[in-house]
Amino acid sequence: MNSKVGCSSEPSGCIARISARHYGYRLALLRGLLVVTLLGFPVLRVPPQQIDMDALSAEEEFRWGVRAFQNARYNEAIMSFEQSLAHRPDVPIVREWLGRAYYYSGFYEPAIDVWETLIAEGYGHNRLANRIELIRASQGVGPETAPEDRYVVSAEINGRQADQVVFQRPTSVEPLANGSFMAASYGTHEIHVFDANGVVIQTLRGGLEGFNRPFDIARDRSGRVYVSEFGADRISVLDHAGRRLFSFGGRGIGEGSFLGPQYLTLDDEEFIYVSDWGNRRVSKFDREGGFVLSFGRPRAGFSGLSRPTGLVYLDGYVYVADAGNQAIFVFDTSGNYVRSIRELGLTRPESLSAYTGGRLLVANGSEIVLLDPERETVRRDFDLDQPPSKITSVQVDANGNIITADFDADKIMVLSPMSSLYAGLDVRIDRVNSDNHPEVLLEISVRDRSGRSQLGLGTPNFVITEDAGGILQGPEVIFAGHERSPVEAAVVVERHSSMAAYSNEIRRVTEDLLGTLGSNARSFVVGGEEAPGIVAARSESNSDKARAAAGGDYHESAAVDRALRLAVGSLIDSPAPRELVLLTDGAAKEDRFSSFGLQETLQYLHVNDVRFSVVYLESGIAVAELEYLVEETGGRSVYAFEAAGLAPFVDHMLARRTGRYVLRYVSAKDTEFGRRYIPLEIEVAHLRRTGRDETGYFAPLRF
Structure with missing residues (x-):
């Protein structure tokens, strides 16, 4: 150890x-x-x-x-x-x-x-x-932005910059998990990828065939990109790098054909739904482009779609905006009409997207509307600098901002909660590594004031100052938590005497969990004995880790908080996403948090950005204290032998992105052979928000 x-x-x-x-x-x-x-x-x-x-x-x-x-x-x-x-x-x-x-x-x-x-x-x-x-x-992961908070414009990206046309007539924006977003440029037949600062970092033109009036963009869990091409009456499928894989559809009125495909959405099983403007219907396809069904024609109790536009899948239903009927219609995934939402001032509903609390963001002509489909109420909490011409897309990005596309004004706008602009960013310098001074590594975390990680930042967002001296511009970003990287995973095995009968299950579950994580994680195992310790290091094989997890001594004491603190202490060696998984039978134990306390354990997890999850070895169990830690850190709890296996549980672990960055710069300060304390300050700026933190360091002693 x-x-x-x-x-x-x-x-x-x-x-x-x-x-x-x-x-x-x-x-x-x-x-x-x-x-x-x-x-x-x-x-x-x-x-x-x-x-x-x-x-x-x-x-x-x-x-x-x-x-x-x-x-x-x-x-x-x-x-x-x-x-x-x-x-x-x-x-x-x-x-x-x-x-x-x-x-x-x-x-x-x-x-x-x-x-x-x-x-x-x-x-x-x-x-x-x-x-x-x-x-x-602070309250664990951080509360959602209050629904009454107003959104204001924090950035505008114009299609024409200087004498260059960057994009023209944007129809759609699609946020990405790393803080960037894609945008369809209908007028220039392109799709652009913008970073979190609104700078184009990639342009897709559709290969040899090219795009013909790209309209909407959607992505599945594997990273595939689906593009509706209004001019070509087809859906093109791209790989995660933007290379065309295949297309489906074609011009026509028959099933599986299109006359002006527009908006796209995917359901939980990754079936694709396409709104077809000319055929006045919605068509459903599998992920390989196979036609499944269509709906929207008149039937008993339903007059039919007139001008179907935006659509979104939410909680088992497909919501379809209809500009002709000035309404939103609700269908199940088999295309059965359920109900309509009308008379809420929706004059030209276009794009629909999911928002928090089961609500929908609606692009309604020149305004944005927040719709509660259950209560059938709307809020208009979005202040635009000037009335836009025609909003065709509105989406929430990974940082909690709202991105909109204004088709006629040739611009993309970013809106942020007003309170976040006034409050600024929460910036923390967590660690300074000066072992190779004058090279200095700075590990920082950036969140908004509600606790949401801020993703996609780069060199232009950071300014470093040492000892109140000159500004050190342009630190190199050598690690960013928004990019996919192997996670750091600790498996803690509760070693109360009640767990002694589960040694076979512990071994099986540990091997299954680590095997599913595969090369996407660097893992180790902690035994939750009275004197907890690391029983299997990162370098050991999964089978050895599983054997170590199942072995060891069992005790009457159940003070698991000591083992959790030990695990966190080893996880923070790395800036990578940190995951802690507890294996337990879920039996009632009063002394799980007798050494440090439940709240102190949560605070230790939270301040060090560790997400806590639980795997129960018995079904139907939910320990209140453990579930509290799970909820407050954003983890999950699962029964070890669910029919779906541990794959969904692992997917949740691997999908995590954090606002943690490691910056590298070269110091110009004399350390006086390691005896001088060097004050350090960093300022982070993004979308009219700033935040700063101060710390200091000593370089190693040198003689």
């Missing part, structure tokens, strides 16, 4: 290591003075009785505490900062760092107490007050 894991679970075990480290540090300090002398720098000769040993010890402890913190050894950092303050209790920066170490250890209240005392003394008011406000407001 490495020292970091041991310190995360056994604070007392850190003391001996710290003492030994401090002895080595003092020896290194003397050697450093000798090196300075040999290099020709003057050495101040001070009589021994005039040396302030308290100041020297305080600085030594502070330096070690900062280095321990930057290596995610938070317990060691806390003890070093406390020892530094024992020598010099009046140093504000050490107290601020102590609060930071409490915070990252999941102990929010001690952190707030330290920071509020500093604020009362006139130190770091705005910075610390902002962090306290965010802690107080």
